[in-house]
Amino acid sequence: MEVKMDLVSEDKINSMGSMEKLRFVLDGVKSGNIVVLEGGLTSEEQMKLIELTMTEVNEDFPGIEMNGYPTKRGFLNLRRKTRLTVIGPANTMRTIKKENDLISAIISAI
Amino acid sequence: MKPKKRGKGILSRLLMAFFFRRKTPKIGIYGPPNAGKTTLANRIVHTFVDENEDIGAASDVPHETRRAVRRSGIMVDLKSKSVQSPDPNHGSDPESKEKGRKGGAKGKLKLDVVDTPGLATKIDFHDFMAYGLEEEEAKKRAKEATEGVIEAIKWLDDIDGVVLLMDATEDPYTQTNVVIIGNMEARGTPVIIAANKVDLADAAPERIMNAFPQHTVIPISALKGENMERLYEEMARRFR
Numbered sequence: 012m013e014v015k016m017d018l019v020s021e022d023k024i025n026s027m028g029s030m031e032k033l034r035f036v037l038d039g040v041k042s043g044n045i046v047v048l049e050g051g052l053t054s055e056e057q058m059k060l061i062e063l064t065m066t067e068v069n070e071d072f073p074g075i076e077m078n079g080y081p082t083k084r085g086f087l088n089l090r091r092k093t094r095l096t097v098i099g100p101a102n103t104m105r106t107i108k109k110e111n112d113l114i115s116a117i118i119s120a121i
Numbered sequence: 122m123k124p125k126k127r128g129k130g131i132l133s134r135l136l137m138a139f140f141f142r143r144k145t146p147k148i149g150i151y152g153p154p155n156a157g158k159t160t161l162a163n164r165i166v167h168t169f170v171d172e173n174e175d176i177g178a179a180s181d182v183p184h185e186t187r188r189a190v191r192r193s194g195i196m197v198d199l200k201s202k203s204v205q206s207p208d209p210n211h212g213s214d215p216e217s218k219e220k221g222r223k224g225g226a227k228g229k230l231k232l233d234v235v236d237t238p239g240l241a242t243k244i245d246f247h248d249f250m251a252y253g254l255e256e257e258e259a260k261k262r263a264k265e266a267t268e269g270v271i272e273a274i275k276w277l278d279d280i281d282g283v284v285l286l287m288d289a290t291e292d293p294y295t296q297t298n299v300v301i302i303g304n305m306e307a308r309g310t311p312v313i314i315a316a317n318k319v320d321l322a323d324a325a326p327e328r329i330m331n332a333f334p335q336h337t338v339i340p341i342s343a344l345k346g347e348n349m350e351r352l353y354e355e356m357a358r359r360f361r
Contacts (some may be wrong), residue, residue, distance in 0.1 A: 013150075020135045046322070053303070053307070054299075054302075054304045054307055057303070058277075058300050061241075061242055062222060062270075062274045063243070065267040065268075066267070070246065070260065073244060074241070074242050074243030074245070075242050075243060076242065076243065077242055077296045078296050081303075082303065101242065109292075109295075109296075114305050
C-alpha cells in the first residue's frame with residue numbers, strides 16, 4: 012500500500028489563516044497523508060492543532076504524530092522563526108529519533 | 122515632637138493591601154501521560170497541607186487523570202519541618218529522603234496547584250486494553266482522555282507558572298514537551314522543568330538538561346521525595 016506525502020510550501024501556508032491552516036493539515040492527515048510544512052507551525056499553532064485533533068479522535072483515527080525543528084530567534088532576538096514541521100497519522104507514522112536538526116521517522120502503511 | 126498616629130499606618134496598610142493585593146499564582150503541573158504529575162501534586166499537598174490529603178489517584182495506566190484538579194491556597198513554607206523531613210509513608214529509603222539544606226530560598230509563598238491531564242497527540246483505546254481494560258471501558262477512557270487533553274490546554278490561559286514534569290527514563294525530546302515549552306516562552310510564563318523518576322536505575326536527567334539547556338531542570342523523585350526541597354526553592358523563587 013502506498014502512502015501519500017504532501018510537501019507544502021511556505022508561501023501556500025502563509026496565504027492561509029490560522030484555522031484554515033490547521034484544518035488543511037488535519038484533513039490531509041485524516042486522509043492518511045504525511046504533511047510536511049516548509050516553514051512549519053508555531054508552538055501556539057501546534058497546541059491548537061493538538062486541541063483540534065483531540066476533538067476528532069475516534070476508533071479509526073487515534074490522533075497525529077507531529078515533529079518539527081525548534082524555532083530560531085530572528086532579527087534582534089525579537090521574532091521567532093519557525094522551521095519545518097512534519098505531521099502524520101499516529102497509526103502510520105512513528106518518530107524514532109529526534110534531535111535539534113535531524114528527525115528520523117518510520118512511515119508504514121496500515 | 123508630635124506622637125506618631127498609629128491608626129493611620131494600619132489604615133493605609135489595609136487600604137494598600139486591599140487595592141494592591143496580589144492574586145495567588147496558579148501553578149500548573151504539566152507533562153506527558155505517566156510522567157508522575159499527580160504523584161508530584163500529592164507530594165506537594167502532603168508536604169505543605171495534610172499528609173492524608175490527595176489531589177488525585179496515581180496509577181500506572183496512562184491518562185488516569187482526565188480532569189484538571191485545582192488545590193487552592195497551598196502555603197509553600199520552605200522552613201517548615203515537613204520540608205526538611207518528608208512524609209515517612211512515601212519513601213522509606215533513607216538515601217531517598219530530602220536533606221535539610223541551609224541557606225535556601227526564604228519566606229513563604231501561597232499558591233494554587235493545578236494537576237492537569239497528560240498532554241498527548243494521540244490516544245488509542247487499544248493502549249488501554251493492554252493494561253487489562255475491557256474494550257468498552259477502554260473506549261470510554263480514551264474518549265475522556267481526549268477531553269482531558271483539551272481541558273489541560275484550555276487551562277494554560279489561566280496559569281501563572283508551569284512545572285513541566287518529564288520522565289527521566291524516557292526520551293525528553295518529544296514534540297509535546299517542545300510545544301509546551303514553546304507556548305510558555307511565547308506567553309512569557311515562567312517554567313521549571315522537573316526530571317522525575319530519578320530513583321529508577323535507567324533515569325538520565327542529564328538528557329533533559331541537554332535537550333533544554335535554556336531552562337532550569339531539577340532532578341527529582343516525586344514518589345520517593347528526592348530533591349524536593351530544591352524544587353520548592355525554585356518554585357518559591359520563580360513563581361513569587
